[in-house]
Amino acid sequence: MPPPRPQIPLPYRILLLYFEPLLALNGAVMAHFFPSRFLLTMSPSATAATYSPQTQVIYDQLAATYVLFALVEAVVLRVTSELSVWKAVVFGALVCDVIHLYGSCASMGVEVFVRPGLWRADDWVNLTLLYGPAVMRLGLLFEVGFGRGKTGKEP
Template sequence: MTPPNIPLPYRFLFLYFEPLAALGGTLITLTDPSRYLLSLSPTATPLTYSPLTSPIYDQLSGHLLNFAWGQAVVLRTTSELKVWKAVLFGMFLCDLLHLWASARILGWAVFLNPGLWRWEEWVNFVMLYGPGMMRLGVVMEVGFGDGKRKGEGKDA
């Protein structure tokens, strides 16, 4: 039921790759939250994680599972481009908050200098910048060409 005018790179990313990645993140935050923390904070150590904070990681797991569900299920159930735009723009707003949080923990000097990133930052930022820009691309209909059905996406 996917709208036929959604270009293939968007469909592949949002219907297959990202839902699997989000499901993987869900499992990591549920089963090994200290590993998740270490991947996001260069100042964290294995002793930084406290079981007292486990509700935060459990809630984050729910957030990641919602991302997976929204993409793997919700986007597959609609033929409306405006629904795709609404879902993906909401996810883009979440991406912006994730980037802001990363800038806060790393400091702007590191955040803006890829030469100073650890491999964890490379993974995190590639998973935020790339898909985030592609989410914005769907919202702005970048790469959709002239093959759109008349009137689609104009009221979104």
């Protein structure tokens, strides 16, 4: 008889099946319909004059990527309870988080990035919504909260 499939703990399911897909869809809407605002939100050095309609294709492609991200979490993870699939998706998202954090650091400058007292309100929202889920992704990858003892078996 195969071992029972692990139950994904509720906090991970809430984050990955509901919260993050909604945030990703919000990002897609902003990137496609409000690219100027999206740029101002993501880059402290941008000004309202920085956006150019000639670059809209980049925002549209980014929006498509956000939609894909939302669908993978909201749909793919709903059709499986296989921990290996969840971990693969979460690992990919964690890699994305690291690249996003790198981009934020490059945009803000290291001296601002490491000093939250210098962050704008948009930075607080962006970085909090990156760090929190990134920590939870690490938790899922290391199976924190799965209720296993030292033997790795269900209680």
